[in-house]
Amino acid sequence: MAFDVEAVRSAFPILQRQVNGKPLIYLDSAASAQKPRAVIAAMSEAMEGSYANVHRGLHTLANETTEAFEQARISVARFIGAETDEVVFTKGATEAINLVAAGLGAGLQAGDEILLTQMEHHANIVPWHFLRERLGLVLRFAPVTDLGLLDMDALAQMIGPRTRVVAFSHMSNVLGTINPAAEIIAMARAAGALTLVDGCQAIVHETVDVKALDADFYVFSGHKLYGPTGIGVLYGKRERLAVLPPYQGGGEMIAQVSEETVTYADPPHRFEAGTPAILEAIGLGAAIEWLNGLDRAAIAAHEASLYARVIDRLSGANWLRVIGEAPGKGAILSFTMEGAHAHDVAQILDRYGIAVRAGAHCAEPLMHRFGLTSSARASFGLYNTEAEADAFAEALFKTQTFFA
Numbered sequence: 001m002a003f004d005v006e007a008v009r010s011a012f013p014i015l016q017r018q019v020n021g022k023p024l025i026y027l028d029s030a031a032s033a034q035k036p037r038a039v040i041a042a043m044s045e046a047m048e049g050s051y052a053n054v055h056r057g058l059h060t061l062a063n064e065t066t067e068a069f070e071q072a073r074i075s076v077a078r079f080i081g082a083e084t085d086e087v088v089f090t091k092g093a094t095e096a097i098n099l100v101a102a103g104l105g106a107g108l109q110a111g112d113e114i115l116l117t118q119m120e121h122h123a124n125i126v127p128w129h130f131l132r133e134r135l136g137l138v139l140r141f142a143p144v145t146d147l148g149l150l151d152m153d154a155l156a157q158m159i160g161p162r163t164r165v166v167a168f169s170h171m172s173n174v175l176g177t178i179n180p181a182a183e184i185i186a187m188a189r190a191a192g193a194l195t196l197v198d199g200c201q202a203i204v205h206e207t208v209d210v211k212a213l214d215a216d217f218y219v220f221s222g223h224k225l226y227g228p229t230g231i232g233v234l235y236g237k238r239e240r241l242a243v244l245p246p247y248q249g250g251g252e253m254i255a256q257v258s259e260e261t262v263t264y265a266d267p268p269h270r271f272e273a274g275t276p277a278i279l280e281a282i283g284l285g286a287a288i289e290w291l292n293g294l295d296r297a298a299i300a301a302h303e304a305s306l307y308a309r310v311i312d313r314l315s316g317a318n319w320l321r322v323i324g325e326a327p328g329k330g331a332i333l334s335f336t337m338e339g340a341h342a343h344d345v346a347q348i349l350d351r352y353g354i355a356v357r358a359g360a361h362c363a364e365p366l367m368h369r370f371g372l373t374s375s376a377r378a379s380f381g382l383y384n385t386e387a388e389a390d391a392f393a394e395a396l397f398k399t400q401t402f403f404a
């Protein structure tokens, strides 16, 4: 299957719009990706054609909506190589990590160690800090090299007899580094530690097979995967979910409730208290099915070529510092411009219709590691083109003249 970027672009209505009188060049997909018509249609068709609450009704609309919602779970499970009952719908990756941390925390004690890395998003740091504050757990951070690689020797040294969980990002949202997840998981398992993989960025760019990885938990958000906001996924091995305490209480997550006692439903429903994000789950299912119709290896090659093209165009720019140069990295370019604040760079690029992110990218420990408080970040998605890559590089040269 050849990758036809123009055909892909035509599936995204928003790419037709202008920004500041210029065609939109959207280079902020790592923060949140745009949505194809298939997702928009699936959600509005559900609202227009068959909508009701799920799991609890006996009428036709309730049954149809429940079927559509559970079909989305099947799509997710197939997409990551999981069993259907190993897929928990959450509000996003952040909620999924909080759910796991809170549940595992119930079985941990002071002095137990959680091993993270210096390149984690705050979503995979702060929930563990909660446990440090409440239980006296110790957080350790595996270092990152100057090139932006995880220091695997140091990581190996840091896994010890008190390590209970190794939680790490599969792909950095700042550096674009793709971490050797299977290797890290094997090391953790050999030491008797559980693993949680933050797959928010990686799942967008590569095929993920949770069984091949052998992760205990794997999390991601829908909105970076061309799906809607308000929906995310927690994959947990069946035997891990079976012993994880519930996170929130309410309807749908119980087996029985009396005045004296409560018993819980089996996973995944045990972790889905209250009315779930029905439309958003249907939208995520549609995003996945839409992606399944494309050649994902060709998408990855397309994105890699865009990144290489921009780096090539910027090769003479001695005022530019690239943060993250790991071999085989994904198409995320974090950079600083000499004499310019990242926010100013982003605002000037916006005048050219170019959307990039600027700030600490919810990764302050990583920014400190590189001696920065902020950077600008251009992140490429499957709909970006070579012409956009060239326009971005050209706009950076023009932006630089404001600060020279």
Ligand SMILES: Cc1ncc(COP(=O)(O)O)c(C=O)c1O
Residues within 6 Å of the ligand: 030, 031, 092, 093, 094, 095, 121, 123, 124, 169, 171, 172, 173, 198, 200, 201, 221, 232, 362
């Ligand atoms: C690597 C990584 N982890 C976690 C998150 C948090 O995702 P969400 O805000 O959708 O819960 C993000 C979002 O930027 C991310 O890039």
